[in-house]
Amino acid sequence: TRSSRPQRMLAHVKRHAARGDPQSVIDAIDYFCRHKEWAMNVGDEKGTILDSVVCEVSPGAVLELGTYCGYSTMRIARLLAPGARLITLEFNPANAAVARQVIAWAGLEHKVQLVEGSSGDLIPQMREKFGIDSFDLVFLDHWKDWYLPDTRLMEELGLLHKGSVLLADNVICPGAPEYLAYVRSSPRYDSRYFKSHLEYTYVEDGLEKSVFPGASAGSRP
Numbered sequence: 001t002r003s004s005r006p007q008r009m010l011a012h013v014k015r016h017a018a019r020g021d022p023q024s025v026i027d028a029i030d031y032f033c034r035h036k037e038w039a040m041n042v043g044d045e046k047g048t049i050l051d052s053v054v055c056e057v058s059p060g061a062v063l064e065l066g067t068y069c070g071y072s073t074m075r076i077a078r079l080l081a082p083g084a085r086l087i088t089l090e091f092n093p094a095n096a097a098v099a100r101q102v103i104a105w106a107g108l109e110h111k112v113q114l115v116e117g118s119s120g121d122l123i124p125q126m127r128e129k130f131g132i133d134s135f136d137l138v139f140l141d142h143w144k145d146w147y148l149p150d151t152r153l154m155e156e157l158g159l160l161h162k163g164s165v166l167l168a169d170n171v172i173c174p175g176a177p178e179y180l181a182y183v184r185s186s187p188r189y190d191s192r193y194f195k196s197h198l199e200y201t202y203v204e205d206g207l208e209k210s211v212f213p214g215a216s217a218g219s220r221p
């Protein structure tokens with residue numbers, strides 16, 4: 001049967017990127033998506049903003065919701081300190097299979113744990129299955145109407161600590177209006193919009209960076 005777009009993307013990576021060189025894999029995917037076939041990676045423009053947030057937070061524990069082909073997974077993992085860990089969740093097994101190969105081609109598999117399944121099922125298992133106490137950084141890039149319920153779930157499970165950073169892709173296109181309203185409305189959330197463009201296009205999109213206030217915030221002093 002006809003190959004899938006992620007499979008064609010992987011073939012392009014194997015042909016044009018150097019094994020063990022994450023930047024060459026990132027560049028190959030950007031070239032493929034800009035000049036051959038559009039795909040929903042965070043892309044180079046928003047990717048630069050993602051990089052700057054990762055460097056600023058220098059997280060020990062990162063959760064990525066939505067792996068797709070592993071593009072943002074690599075952008076994050078290549079910047080992690082030794083011993084820091086990235087757990088990334090992907091719902092679609094075919095995409096997960098491509099992502100594993102992309103991440104391996106970049107030589108980043110030892111920094112990344114890719115888990116297949118839905119965030120609603122997996123987030124409650126983070127402690128028992130992955131020994132995670134809390135996340136320093138969460139990159140939200142999965143179903144847009146799941147950003148808010150999953151954020152509430154992480155709050156309720158105590159998976160966010162004071163200063164944890166949430167970085168959400170696509171808050172304009174396709175959009176996550178309920179999530180935006182939530183993180184922007186609470187006076188104690190420190191939320192900021194980084195205006196950019198939908199990957200590989202001139203359409204407006206952006207990333208919302210929200211610093212979690214700590215469980216006690218919002219209650220009376």
Ligand SMILES: O=C(NCCCCc1cc2cnccc2s1)c1cc(-c2ccc(F)cc2)cc(O)c1O
Binds near residue numbers: 065068091174198
């Ligand atoms: O849907 C998008 N990403 C989500 C895929 C969700 C699959 C998963 C669900 C799930 C549940 N639990 C755990 C893991 C996961 S992974 C998406 C779409 C566009 C886009 C598409 C067309 C268009 F015209 C304009 C923008 C751009 C983007 O940057 C995107 O990220």
Ligand SMILES: [Mg+2]
Binds near residue numbers: 041170
């Ligand atoms: Mg996205």
